[in-house]
Amino acid sequence: MNAAVRIAMKELLAFRDVKTLIYMLATPIVFMLILGTALSGSFRATPVVDDIRVLYQSESGAGALHAEWETFVRDAGRSGVQFVPAAAGLDEEEEVRAGRYDGFVTVTDSGLAFTGSDAAPVANSVVTGMLETFAESRRLAAVLPGDASTEAGIGGYLSETWLDAAKQPGALDYYSIAMTTMIVLYAAMSAGLLMDAERKGHTAIRLLAAPIGKSSIFAGKLAGAFLLNAASVTIIVLISKYMFRAEWGDHMGAVFAVLLSQIVFSLGLGLCIGYLIKDSASFAVLVTFVQVSCFFGGAYFPVKELTGALGVVRDLTPLTWTNDALLDIIFADRVSAAVPTILINAGSAVFMLAAAVILMRRREGL
Amino acid sequence: MNVLEIRNLTKKFGDFFAVDHISLSVREGEIFGFLGPNGAGKSSTINMAASLLSVTKGEILIMGHNIAKHSKLAKSCVGLVPQELAIYEDLTAYENVAFFAGLYGLRGALLKSRVEEALEFVGLSDKRKAFPKHFSGGMKRRLNIACAIAHRPKLIIMDEPTVGIDPQSRSYILSSVRKLNEMGCTVLYTSHYMEEVEEICSRIAIMDHGKIIAEGTKAELKSIITDQKRIGIEIGPDGSPDLDKLKRIAGVDAVEQKDQIVIVSSRPEVNNLNGIMQSLMADQVEIRSIDTYEPNLEAVFLTLTGRSLRDTQPVEAEGGRRN
Numbered sequence: 001m002n003a004a005v006r007i008a009m010k011e012l013l014a015f016r017d018v019k020t021l022i023y024m025l026a027t028p029i030v031f032m033l034i035l036g037t038a039l040s041g042s043f044r045a046t047p048v049v050d051d052i053r054v055l056y057q058s059e060s061g062a063g064a065l066h067a068e069w070e071t072f073v074r075d076a077g078r079s080g081v082q083f084v085p086a087a088a089g090l091d092e093e094e095e096v097r098a099g100r101y102d103g104f105v106t107v108t109d110s111g112l113a114f115t116g117s118d119a120a121p122v123a124n125s126v127v128t129g130m131l132e133t134f135a136e137s138r139r140l141a142a143v144l145p146g147d148a149s150t151e152a153g154i155g156g157y158l159s160e161t162w163l164d165a166a167k168q169p170g171a172l173d174y175y176s177i178a179m180t181t182m183i184v185l186y187a188a189m190s191a192g193l194l195m196d197a198e199r200k201g202h203t204a205i206r207l208l209a210a211p212i213g214k215s216s217i218f219a220g221k222l223a224g225a226f227l228l229n230a231a232s233v234t235i236i237v238l239i240s241k242y243m244f245r246a247e248w249g250d251h252m253g254a255v256f257a258v259l260l261s262q263i264v265f266s267l268g269l270g271l272c273i274g275y276l277i278k279d280s281a282s283f284a285v286l287v288t289f290v291q292v293s294c295f296f297g298g299a300y301f302p303v304k305e306l307t308g309a310l311g312v313v314r315d316l317t318p319l320t321w322t323n324d325a326l327l328d329i330i331f332a333d334r335v336s337a338a339v340p341t342i343l344i345n346a347g348s349a350v351f352m353l354a355a356a357v358i359l360m361r362r363r364e365g366l
Numbered sequence: 367m368n369v370l371e372i373r374n375l376t377k378k379f380g381d382f383f384a385v386d387h388i389s390l391s392v393r394e395g396e397i398f399g400f401l402g403p404n405g406a407g408k409s410s411t412i413n414m415a416a417s418l419l420s421v422t423k424g425e426i427l428i429m430g431h432n433i434a435k436h437s438k439l440a441k442s443c444v445g446l447v448p449q450e451l452a453i454y455e456d457l458t459a460y461e462n463v464a465f466f467a468g469l470y471g472l473r474g475a476l477l478k479s480r481v482e483e484a485l486e487f488v489g490l491s492d493k494r495k496a497f498p499k500h501f502s503g504g505m506k507r508r509l510n511i512a513c514a515i516a517h518r519p520k521l522i523i524m525d526e527p528t529v530g531i532d533p534q535s536r537s538y539i540l541s542s543v544r545k546l547n548e549m550g551c552t553v554l555y556t557s558h559y560m561e562e563v564e565e566i567c568s569r570i571a572i573m574d575h576g577k578i579i580a581e582g583t584k585a586e587l588k589s590i591i592t593d594q595k596r597i598g599i600e601i602g603p604d605g606s607p608d609l610d611k612l613k614r615i616a617g618v619d620a621v622e623q624k625d626q627i628v629i630v631s632s633r634p635e636v637n638n639l640n641g642i643m644q645s646l647m648a649d650q651v652e653i654r655s656i657d658t659y660e661p662n663l664e665a666v667f668l669t670l671t672g673r674s675l676r677d678t679q680p681v682e683a684e685g686g687r688r689n
Binding site for chain 2: 003006010013014016017201202203205206207208209210211212364365
């Protein structure tokens, strides 16, 4: 076992310390439970019905039905339900999925086919009610009777299809992600003290007197801290997933890749600041940075609506890009969102760790 | 053979010479004392020998290995007992020793046996599973030593290992140093407690202002001041002796007063005790006792530098041990 591995193994023994366990495991778990439960109401979709917008495509030619449909559309507009003709080439299903419209209707001589979104149940209910009334009054027949995803409407005059909207996180889902990434960012603070602890405990003297290089000490400390945080994050994710039933999606590999890259980023940040700024001032800088990041990065509550300078701060916060990537991976099935985040985290970490190594080499002692 | 050889060693911090072109050698099997007041340059010298501090100029060879060129080889021959307690509070006594010994390449059964041996040596075998936070200061000091010896170094560097501990632990540590030496270890022992250095060291270097001002065996160093006799006269609290008058007495070289002790250094061939007493009585000073002082390292240092080794110390140490 070489010296770096031995030092890394020694770092892992920190798990025996109750205070460390509370800090690394209990804190995020308790917070995600409290915030996830207390703020669950804020994450529930509120049934507010503003203007309802529905796309339509009329294939009924210039017959009587077409004229009646146009009259119906005009009347519905006065009731706050806008039926908008679909432009040629428009992907109606995508428009509905994306939430830009509440549904779309295909009008043919033989009947109406309505496709709605399950993200807007109230709007759908209003529209289908209107369409059913229209269809029944005109004794229209249903279309698409053989489609498995299609239900025959009342009286068989209207067919309805429901599209899955993008999944939205509940409070517990959101805070499971936010607290996990927050505690990973907290690793920057402990990383800032990684070498300082050896200096203050005078054990740096023994490490430097041993027949090992400074690089082995650095690598061992870094590897130990990484493994400690990786183990801690894994436990947090598994507890939130299986005990709290938080949603972590179907792409756990991508989720962990993002989280691990964030650990490397946090350790790089802590070590770099620790070497750049001397003594306790570095800790103060890291605490401030982490707290600002947590605030603007959505650790305490989702932050989406910021504009101007605050919006820039939000976008530059490490938690923002990590949380956004995780939300995309988990709730929009966009695995590719992991790539830029991992590259930013890992690239920044390499830069900061290189700076820390250079500063360490220039320094007398550790 | 020289276990440690220092040649023309210099350490500068800015314009300040912490160590100023010193040379010395520590021979195999000896306990070499490094004596000097705080700030003399002892720690800087030791830190350079232990590779903790970079060398501004000069060379350090440990077992013939130049620490600048063959750092790992040189370091593997050294066991460092720092002045500060350099142990992990969150590791047990066994884990502390095993961790540091592991850094010297020990592993497996050999590591286990050496760790047990080191703990046994410092009397902490029965505390192997205990955490240092539950240890007394003396026990921590002993663990500090165990961490430095498990890999059986040729040279043990001890930097003020008895600072801040009780007399019993100090005595234990000093006997441990002797035992280590008997087991074949060469020891470089630094202290500003001249009694310790005098008690255990075979050769001594005295350092001041970054320079070695004297080096040799105890006898050689004391011979520097055997051309003087020193007496200490304890006087009453209201006494105010005229020190200038005392200095004018025939044969008197120096007079100093520390609290209620007047120390008079004279040439040994001159019998001037009567004159000294008469002078004090003429000043209506109450004389409570008279002691003669044996020459010691403190007196050597005082003679060489005009200053005492420690800023504050017991009266006996000022001029030497009382008879």
